[in-house]
Amino acid sequence: MLSIFILIGAYRYYAQLAERFGKTKWHYGILAIGVYLGTQLFFGFSYGIYQGLTDPAAAENVNYTGFSMINIISWIISIAAVYGVYQLLEKKFVKEHVNKPSLEIEKIGDKDL
Secondary structure (H helix, E strand, C coil), rough: CCHHHHHHHHHHHHHHHHHCCCCCCHHCCCCHHHHHHHHHHHHHHHHHHHHHHHCCCHHHHHCCCCCCCCHHHHHHHHHHHHHHHHHHHHHHHHHHHCCCCCHHHHCCCCCCC
């Protein structure tokens, strides 16, 4: 249930970034969902492989309900991944915005000598 709230927040966070720089909002919202779920899957598979290698009997004692320390750690890592990709995109968009030729075109004809 908490993952749903995190996904909604990540979607809105990326959509606001896209809107600020004139990009398609839902494309970046879907990217946020993909980054979150991809990180969750990667962490889950990694932990599952680790558990399988260190304790083969652990696969029989899996409990999918409730909060566990592993769930909390995976949420924190996934949120950090979403935030990291957000920061990378923001830097990229700022760099693109500064380098647009339209800014130079608008300066044509100005007589500031």
